[in-house]
Amino acid sequence: MNNYKYDKPEPPSHLSPEMQEFWRAVFQRIRIQEFQVHLFQKACEAHDRAEAARKILDREGLTFSDRFNQPRARPEVNIEVLSRAQFQKLLTDCGVHDCFFQHERREAKS
Numbered sequence: 258m259n260n261y262k263y264d265k266p267e268p269p270s271h272l273s274p275e276m277q278e279f280w281r282a283v284f285q286r287i288r289i290q291e292f293q294v295h296l297f298q299k300a301c302e303a304h305d306r307a308e309a310a311r312k313i314l315d316r317e318g319l320t321f322s323d324r325f326n327q328p329r330a331r332p333e334v335n336i337e338v339l340s341r342a343q344f345q346k347l348l349t350d351c352g353v354h355d356c357f358f359q360h361e362r363r364e365a366k367s
Contacts, residue, residue: 269298273308276301283353293351300347307340 268280280301283289289297310333320328348354 266294268301272301273305275308276305279304287353289352293353296347296351297353300344300351300353303340303343303347307337307344310334310337310340 265281265284268277272280280297283297313333314331314337317331317333319331319334321331323329345354
């Protein structure tokens, strides 16, 4: 039984243009099992979430003043940190991280 996706699925339309491009690049270079496609999609969504939080932080700053006028970290700081960690973990879990970068190293050697 063949568990690999040989076709190149189109990226989900709700992903950012950057993640849609990354999606296409990954599927042009490697094959992943069907269940891994779902993990890969979640990784792309986590990256987009981290980037959305980063944009808010760029605009609003890292802190805000609470009702006692004490500085507090904006909630987006935590969202960015957790989403970036989730992105990296999901890339590893679905096998894209190792396969993608091993492929890149092989291309660089030739």
